[in-house]
Amino acid sequence: MNRKELEHIAHDWFKQQNWEPFPFQKQTWTAFLQGKNGLLNAPTGSGKTYALWVPIVLEYMKRHPNYKSKPQKGLLAIWVTPLRALSVEIKQAAERFVKDLDVPLTVGIRSGDTSTKERAAQKRNMPSLLITTPESLQLLLATKGYDKIFKNVIGVVVDEWHELVANKRGVQMTLALSRLNAISPSLRTWGVSATIGNLEQAREVLLGVDKERVANSVLIKANIRKKINVLSIIPKKIEKFPWRGHLGLHLLEDIIPILEESQSTLIFTNTRSQCEIWFQNILEKHPEFAGDIAMHHGSMSRETRLWIEQALREGSLKIVVCTSSLDLGVDFAPVDTIIQVGGPKGVSRFMQRAGRSGHQPGKTSVIYFLPTHALELIEASALIKAVSNTVVEDRVPYLNSFDVLVQYLVTLAVSDGFYPETIYPEVKSTFCFQTLTAEQFQWILNFITLGGQSLQAYDEYKRVDIESDGKFKVNSRAVAMRHRLQIGTIVSDSVLNVKFLKGGYIGSIEESFISKLRPGDVFTFAGRQLELFRIRNMQVLVKKSKQKNAKIPNWMGGRMSFSSEMSHLIREELYLLNSNNADKSKELKALEPILIRQNKESLVPNADEFLIETFKTREGYHAVFYPFEGYFVHEAMGSLLAYRLSLLHPISFTIAFNDYGFELLSDQPIDIQAILDNNLFSSEYLRSDLEKSINASEMAKRKFRDIAVISGLVFTGFPSKLVKSKHLQASSQLLFGVFEDYEPDNLLFQQAFTETFEHQLEEGRLQLALMRINSQNIIWKSCAKPTPFSFPIITDRLRAKLSSEKLADRIRRMTIQLEKS
């Protein structure tokens, strides 16, 4: 049978399903059958799964013409998905396909949900097509004789590659790929990705830095444009609409008609507590929705979440209030409407959420944007434009994640052991470790065998032995076991499990929240009123309660900052505000009263202007700056400017910031002229000034917590008996301190700082922002009172008390004040 004939079979099959084959499918089949690697860019719900199952099966038929009488045993292809939740759907698709085609191939799943028994059975007899997660694949590499499992694999497909490419799970994935490539000579690597700004780079990350290999691969773009209809909910009376806030409950009644008219609706909120609040408020004001409404977020028990997902699929739920937990994965066909409450902070996140509705080829997605404060109308306007111009963010890959490399090398040492001279070039071929030097690699080897320089005295850090032939191998069963338990790059937050007294797991909650409650107190969680009974063994035992006005928990999650694309779009919209342009969006027009007020008290900047406002209140002297660059950049820029100002003249500040700008507050007048005369926005000496200006060590210490866990320096405990997170924090801090004092050139210690500057403070973006400000005219407005622009920032400070002043300075200042009075 030749390739053409085989393709016909597949085409016929597609016809039988009444599916219109997309052009990219044939292109993908051809490239795969030619032995090429590649990246397929296709939206969800476009049949992309089949685009890659088909050629894998075709290749199998081609290789084994008498496959019916003599089916090939062992693993043929691996499908990696970042979400367990997707495994079942992919498995069903694959099974249906091989069954209809009558090919004797077996399909299996291997993930955390797979039982020990099944896992063992699988190891004896691997399915032909294995669906797994990056972590479970890594665990397979920690198995004795893994090379035999993988030696005949012809294809690895990494699904949702855009989700992995910019984090450590992606790094881990590429390390595994580097090994598989060496084991299996006819392996093809394929990624499937949603549209992202840097698709070309995503391909390079997937395939490694070998230029020839990348040049011989293909990048296939599906070119299917999903129609998205964005509608914003505009407050009827902007004068009474708050200048700040994040909940958006003022507009609750405005969405009721939308809920009633839609078959089913997802309401996306930005935080878990906001999700709880919206759910509760809708039910309170519209009890008629009871039974039709549910909520879904990451701290709720998996059981409840799965139930809700199933109900959505079946169309038996009308409304689900959720967080990012429903961004991805499972496709809910009956959902026809999306409501986004508050700014989504990034264009791709917004589009991703919009895409949850009308999830069928050819259908239009509908998303409503509900602003939670006045300035978010600018965001609404910007998002509408972004969607029609298909602006998408880059996903920036990690570089030199030594913690992941340490884990990977121990993984290899746990199974069959490794020879550095074989593994070094493989590691170096990955995007993440392309600049890894022989010295650095040697340092890592020393680290896993001796525990590095400062931990040499402790046996527990000597995990790997060097055997007489030079093989690196773990011989201790205890070390191997602990390592397997801790494979992966996701480090969980410190949480307590919430359970009913009579049993029944509800979800997880932050230690910091629950410690403020006493037995008998009532709180709301997962939409229920719960009375705290007692806390025991990291478990919160509760009873049902009917009491109203319960406290709502907050979780300490990651903070979302504007993406650089989003910041850019916001500025573009802002610059339109002053124009009398007739085609100004209705969102911007609605802002008119606030615009008039801002222009009266201060000014709305144009494209060539950078605004600084100063005013005095009873709190002190305020200076507010508006780069519109997002929270993270403002955090860094605020500290930088405060530091540089204090060099000119001793002064101390309190700094506040949000996505729009930052504020310096002092008890002395702030010399803005000095900022202008001394070029304090210069991007020169950025890193060294930044290092001196912020408490980099404190931030790095927090980053180091994850690094310590991933690299195996800190053990998070056995499944049944988790180590208390406080202990975890303590030991990672202890180690941080040791390295700081005795081994500052420790690569893991240094990595904590690199991550702080590059990922937390976004040094690269800060640099660009400073350059932009330097090219603008700085307009300094001395205002009589807080302006609409400054109000959200200065009130934010009342919550987050972040001070640049040292305790000693503060005490000194307070004493002087006392003396004066």
Add this chain to the structure above:
DNA sequence: GACCTGCTGCGGGTTG
């Protein structure tokens, strides 16, 4: 006068 904050994802031993 304006203000209830901070997402998501995975994994959990061995042998005959």
